[in-house]
Amino acid sequence: MKHPNPTSADERAKRMLDPGFGKVFTDHMVTIRWSEGQGWHDAQIGPRQPFQIDPAASVLHYAQEIFEGMKAYRSGNAVTLFRPLENSARFARSAERLAMPVLPDDLFIAAVEALVRTDVDWIPEQEGATLYLRPFMFANESFLGVRAATEYMFCVIASPAGAYFKGGAKPVKLWVSDDYTRAAPGGTGAAKCGGNYAASLVAQQQAVAKGCDQVVFLDAAEHRWVEELGGMNMFFVFDDNTLRTPPLGTILPGITRESILTLAAEQGLKVEQAPYDIDSWKADAASGRLKEAFACGTAAVVAAVGEIRWNGGEQLVGGGVEGPVTTALRDELTGIQRGSRDDRHNWRHTIAL
CATH class of the missing domain: 3.20.10.10 (D-amino Acid Aminotransferase, subunit A, domain 2)
Structure with missing residues (x-):
C-alpha cells in the first residue's frame, strides 16, 4: 500500500540536501511477520509508521533483535546493491545465534528490492551519497519468561545518507x-x-x-x-x-x-x-x-x-x-x-x- 500522503518532491529535495547519516527516512517500509505454526506471512509494503507493541514484548526484556546495514547506489540509469546475498546470509547466521527464525534469501532480497523500487526517488545523486537500508527483526511476542519468542517482526526501512566524511576522508x-x-x-x-x-x-x-x-x-x-x-x-x-x-x-x-x-x-x-x-x-x-x-x-x-x-x-x-x-x-x-x-x-x- 502506497503512503496516502507521501513527502512532496520539494520537501524531499530539501531534506536530502544535507541528510547526514540515519536522520532522514523515506516514506515506506516493508514488514513480514513470523509466528509459530504459520511461519513467514503477511508480507506487505506500506507507510513508514511507528510499531505498536505490548509493554511485555520480548524484545524489550530479552533483546532478541538483529539487523543488517546495506546501501543502494545510483549507477547511471540503474540502481544497484552490493553483495546483498552476503547480507542475507549473515542475517540468517545472526538469527540462528539468537534463536530466531531464519528468513529465506529470496524473501530478504525481495523485501529490500521492493522498498528501493517504491522509494527510488529518495536515492541521493550527490557524490558519495547513498540510500542506506536497514533490514531488522525483533521478537514481538508478549510474555515474561526466559525462552525464545514465538512471534517475530521483520522490517526494512531506508534512509538517504550523505558522504560519511564531509570534505573528504580524514585519518x-x-x-x-x-x-x-x-x-x-x-x-x-x-x-x-x-x-x-x-x-x-x-x-x-x-x-x-x-x-x-x-x-x-x-x-x-x-x-x-x-x-x-x-x-x-x-x-x-x-x-x-x-x-x-x-x-x-x-x-x-x-x-x-x-x-x-x-x-x-x-x-x-x-x-x-x-x-x-x-x-x-x-x-x-x-x-x-x-x-x-x-x-x-x-x-x-x-x-x-x-x-x-x-x-x-x-x-x-x-x-x-x-x-x-x-x-x-x-x-x-x-x-x-x-x-x-x-x-x-x-x-x-x-x-x-
Whole structure:
C-alpha cells in the first residue's frame, strides 16, 4: 500500500540536501511477520509508521533483535546493491545465534528490492551519497519468561545518507580500551545484534572524552589481541607488503572486510588473517614497520587510522596521514560499488525498476 500522503518532491529535495547519516527516512517500509505454526506471512509494503507493541514484548526484556546495514547506489540509469546475498546470509547466521527464525534469501532480497523500487526517488545523486537500508527483526511476542519468542517482526526501512566524511576522508584517532571488551568466545560477537552495540557505547563515550573518534576493543581472555572497533573491522599494512586483519571468531564477519581481502590479494599484497597484539601495534607504528592502518565497514567503507591513544601514551600511524594502500583499496571498492570500475566478481546486484 502506497503512503496516502507521501513527502512532496520539494520537501524531499530539501531534506536530502544535507541528510547526514540515519536522520532522514523515506516514506515506506516493508514488514513480514513470523509466528509459530504459520511461519513467514503477511508480507506487505506500506507507510513508514511507528510499531505498536505490548509493554511485555520480548524484545524489550530479552533483546532478541538483529539487523543488517546495506546501501543502494545510483549507477547511471540503474540502481544497484552490493553483495546483498552476503547480507542475507549473515542475517540468517545472526538469527540462528539468537534463536530466531531464519528468513529465506529470496524473501530478504525481495523485501529490500521492493522498498528501493517504491522509494527510488529518495536515492541521493550527490557524490558519495547513498540510500542506506536497514533490514531488522525483533521478537514481538508478549510474555515474561526466559525462552525464545514465538512471534517475530521483520522490517526494512531506508534512509538517504550523505558522504560519511564531509570534505573528504580524514585519518581517524582511536582509543584503546583497557576497561571494556566487546565479545568473548562463545558469545554473540559474530552476530549483528543490537546488544553488542549497546555494550560498546560506554567505551565509545570514553574514546570521545579522550579526543578520539572510535574505540579499539581487545580480546576478553588476555586483553592483548586487537579485535575490532565498535562498528568496524581493522586492517594493518606492513613494510613487507603484508596486509593483516584479525581472524574471525569473536568479531563481526564484515562484508566490506571480506571484499577488501579479495581486492588486496589482486593488488599484489600478501594477505593474512592472523592475531595482532596491541604492544606490537604500538612498537611497529613507532618503528615504521607498520606503514598504514585502516578500519572498514558499510557506513564509512574505508577509514584511515592516523593515531592511536591509550592510558599513558599515544602514537601516530603512518605519520598521521592516509597511505597509498588505503587509498587504492577504497577507490577500487567504491568504484565497484558505484559502477565506475569493472565488477569482475559479480558483486553488484541490479534492481529492476
